[in-house]
Amino acid sequence: MRIEHLSTGDEVLNGSCTDTNTVFFANQLFESGLEASALHTVGDNRDELKAMLRDITARADVLVMSGGLGATSDDLTSEVVAGAAGVPLDYHEDIWLWIQELFRSRGFTAPEINRKQAILPRGCEVLPNRAGTAPAFRLTVGRCEVFALPGVPREYQLFMQERVLPFIRERSGRGQVVCRTLRVYGFGESHLASILGDLENEYADRVTVGYRASHPEVWVKLVSRGGDRAAVDDMAAKAREKLGLAVFGEDSQTLGAVVSELLKQQGETIAVAESCTGGMAAAELTERPGSSACFVGGFVVYSNALKTALLGVPEAVLAAHGAVSQETAEIMAREGRSRTGAGICLAITGIAGPDGGTPEKPVGTVHFALATATEIFHRKEVFSLGGGRPQVRRTSVYQALNMARLYLQGHDPCWRHALGARRQKP
Amino acid sequence: MRIEHLSTGDEVLNGSCTDTNTVFFANQLFESGLEASALHTVGDNRDELKAMLRDITARADVLVMSGGLGATSDDLTSEVVAGAAGVPLDYHEDIWLWIQELFRSRGFTAPEINRKQAILPRGCEVLPNRAGTAPAFRLTVGRCEVFALPGVPREYQLFMQERVLPFIRERSGRGQVVCRTLRVYGFGESHLASILGDLENEYADRVTVGYRASHPEVWVKLVSRGGDRAAVDDMAAKAREKLGLAVFGEDSQTLGAVVSELLKQQGETIAVAESCTGGMAAAELTERPGSSACFVGGFVVYSNALKTALLGVPEAVLAAHGAVSQETAEIMAREGRSRTGAGICLAITGIAGPDGGTPEKPVGTVHFALATATEIFHRKEVFSLGGGRPQVRRTSVYQALNMARLYLQGHDPCWRHALGARRQKP
Numbered sequence: 001m002r003i004e005h006l007s008t009g010d011e012v013l014n015g016s017c018t019d020t021n022t023v024f025f026a027n028q029l030f031e032s033g034l035e036a037s038a039l040h041t042v043g044d045n046r047d048e049l050k051a052m053l054r055d056i057t058a059r060a061d062v063l064v065m066s067g068g069l070g071a072t073s074d075d076l077t078s079e080v081v082a083g084a085a086g087v088p089l090d091y092h093e094d095i096w097l098w099i100q101e102l103f104r105s106r107g108f109t110a111p112e113i114n115r116k117q118a119i120l121p122r123g124c125e126v127l128p129n130r131a132g133t134a135p136a137f138r139l140t141v142g143r144c145e146v147f148a149l150p151g152v153p154r155e156y157q158l159f160m161q162e163r164v165l166p167f168i169r170e171r172s173g174r175g176q177v178v179c180r181t182l183r184v185y186g187f188g189e190s191h192l193a194s195i196l197g198d199l200e201n202e203y204a205d206r207v208t209v210g211y212r213a214s215h216p217e218v219w220v221k222l223v224s225r226g227g228d229r230a231a232v233d234d235m236a237a238k239a240r241e242k243l244g245l246a247v248f249g250e251d252s253q254t255l256g257a258v259v260s261e262l263l264k265q266q267g268e269t270i271a272v273a274e275s276c277t278g279g280m281a282a283a284e285l286t287e288r289p290g291s292s293a294c295f296v297g298g299f300v301v302y303s304n305a306l307k308t309a310l311l312g313v314p315e316a317v318l319a320a321h322g323a324v325s326q327e328t329a330e331i332m333a334r335e336g337r338s339r340t341g342a343g344i345c346l347a348i349t350g351i352a353g354p355d356g357g358t359p360e361k362p363v364g365t366v367h368f369a370l371a372t373a374t375e376i377f378h379r380k381e382v383f384s385l386g387g388g389r390p391q392v393r394r395t396s397v398y399q400a401l402n403m404a405r406l407y408l409q410g411h412d413p414c415w416r417h418a419l420g421a422r423r424q425k426p
Numbered sequence: 427m428r429i430e431h432l433s434t435g436d437e438v439l440n441g442s443c444t445d446t447n448t449v450f451f452a453n454q455l456f457e458s459g460l461e462a463s464a465l466h467t468v469g470d471n472r473d474e475l476k477a478m479l480r481d482i483t484a485r486a487d488v489l490v491m492s493g494g495l496g497a498t499s500d501d502l503t504s505e506v507v508a509g510a511a512g513v514p515l516d517y518h519e520d521i522w523l524w525i526q527e528l529f530r531s532r533g534f535t536a537p538e539i540n541r542k543q544a545i546l547p548r549g550c551e552v553l554p555n556r557a558g559t560a561p562a563f564r565l566t567v568g569r570c571e572v573f574a575l576p577g578v579p580r581e582y583q584l585f586m587q588e589r590v591l592p593f594i595r596e597r598s599g600r601g602q603v604v605c606r607t608l609r610v611y612g613f614g615e616s617h618l619a620s621i622l623g624d625l626e627n628e629y630a631d632r633v634t635v636g637y638r639a640s641h642p643e644v645w646v647k648l649v650s651r652g653g654d655r656a657a658v659d660d661m662a663a664k665a666r667e668k669l670g671l672a673v674f675g676e677d678s679q680t681l682g683a684v685v686s687e688l689l690k691q692q693g694e695t696i697a698v699a700e701s702c703t704g705g706m707a708a709a710e711l712t713e714r715p716g717s718s719a720c721f722v723g724g725f726v727v728y729s730n731a732l733k734t735a736l737l738g739v740p741e742a743v744l745a746a747h748g749a750v751s752q753e754t755a756e757i758m759a760r761e762g763r764s765r766t767g768a769g770i771c772l773a774i775t776g777i778a779g780p781d782g783g784t785p786e787k788p789v790g791t792v793h794f795a796l797a798t799a800t801e802i803f804h805r806k807e808v809f810s811l812g813g814g815r816p817q818v819r820r821t822s823v824y825q826a827l828n829m830a831r832l833y834l835q836g837h838d839p840c841w842r843h844a845l846g847a848r849r850q851k852p
Binding site: 009010011012013014021023024026027030035037038039041042043044048052056071072073074111113114127133152153154168189190191193194197200208210211212213214219221223267272274275277278279280281282283285287289290291292295296297298299300301302303304305306309310339340341353354357387389390410 | 435436437438439440445448449452453456461462463464465467468469470474478481496497498499500537539540577579580615616617618620623625626634635636637638639640641645647698700702704705706707708709711712713715716718721722723724725726727728729731732735736753765766767771779780781803806815816820
């Protein structure tokens, strides 16, 4: 079964925005044990759309389209799909009434321009929209079932989950794909591949291995297209043994989620004291619902004056050692912990760049500290990253959260590339 | 001139990661006054790759490929491109020596597995990699110039800028595309389209208008494919007049950048006091280099206890009005300002959900306050957003920053959909 996706719109073709619908489509399909054969993007261009529809409908069993169902002049999907199927367009008075009603319920009058959304290809199955004004539709074009969905992500996602995926699941006779992704922090992609090379050979006929650098993480994806759950689980267990503490989670488990989960399990709370990451660690720890069970809050002490005013870093320490130093990081962590009452506190202070580096403290120098009830752990990194300021900040958040993760798992929070080190209790 | 892009890799096909290279490609091309005809993605699958290469090289003048040049078994690009061109693969000892040297310079020994990266299609132009181990290459396949670039974003981006774009610019005889994007906060896409409908008609033969909801922003893109700068500028001026304060910036100007720029121009400083956004506003204000000139820091007071401990919100206020209230927001802003010494302070407290809503304060209820030397402004929003928790948090950051933007521009910070309102000085 060949399934393809066609995302339309100048804004995705021109890169004005990230095409989240295509990513959602691919993800959902894969998690349903299926996969897309190809994904395509074209602009709001009649000729390109026609050509692409002709080629795809000739080879695919299912085509899902995103976008082009809006009310404006660059919305061409209904017209072009009708053309590909060789059917005329019909105006549906009932859909226009429904659109007007929807606007009314939100306290607006439907603009006349939205009447266009009631014009659809003859013979299509109309799919009512629960979240917006654009109705979606399904139409058979040659051998291919074409689903035309709105481009607004939340509307697109509802249609995918409620209409498209059930349809595809029923049509497909494909076996279940089994997939596990090990999420690794602290190793490069090539290094990982050499560590796991033997294992890759051992399982070569049953499990496909893919590596992916998703900075600063690397993902190891173990896939059995034949649905061999036992082989994937076996191999995952052996891979985890070889990689040790570098594996922080699997599949959709982000590092922030892993840390939050450990905190909740242990009835522990956390605070943060951030300089160069400017609130990013706090934002990460509050991303998930229920964060308040383990995250109390924190300080963003971007200026030196605030490091002193809010966290009591003595001016003498700043003068002698600088804001980016072990001394400052440790005081930030200790005071962040005591002033918030949290069980543990992470501190991050560094030079994110592009300016501010010196020969002794180049851009990328970051000091981390983790304060607990009885100890303060410190670690210094000099990130030499091609991604510049955003990457230094992002990697710093990972490094800090990873220290918390290791600590909460009972390991040395300063563990680095040496497998299985246990923390010495003081 | 037909230019297409082919992104390869199971991880992009399966949606494991956002395909930033395709977005970068499309953006760069468009900003160079050119545009892609189509963008494609296929997995690490020999047959699909072969089929896609055959189709694209038959119709395109230039094909840029991303990924598949790594050292692991799922890297197929060299092999498949050689196949499409009907040439054999050659091993380049000099490239392998270069790769070994690169690893040595970083303090590592090159794994034997990386030798694979020295095997390239015969007759290709080797493009040395300044940022990683995978050499890129260019090969003529039929009528099409194929560029094979590494998938690691920073390496890909260097190759695009230094090798591919200069090549394409020289080859193309296309006129310059003129494009301006107005960035709007506070109007929906359809509403914008009806406000600008007449203008769209007036300029129909010279300027193409595209709308894009990039929640919570909407973008109005004015494009002249014929290079008519005057028409685009004229229309942009008239559109800005109709949209008034809703336009906060243009092109690559983010709201955070606009606020930072205004602060710097006025020698003003800002702090933040965040609850439900948990550090996101601070992170946004520290994203750009040089943020320390206008951003001093802030508080993340996620728990009620910290609202009291760090910002002096009286327990009686929390008990009487709740953490999500005008009273709490105003105290957070006032105390955030005085305790940091910043010129102005934004406070955000709300219910991001999915839990914690009540009939009086449903999920999406957020109170904002802006404290200045002489005034405190308050605004309440009840965001009814399909995107859930992440969207409430993201929109809240926009709303807060927009209040600062309006204030710094001398307008009423609480302006809402009424054009041109001037703030009354107290």
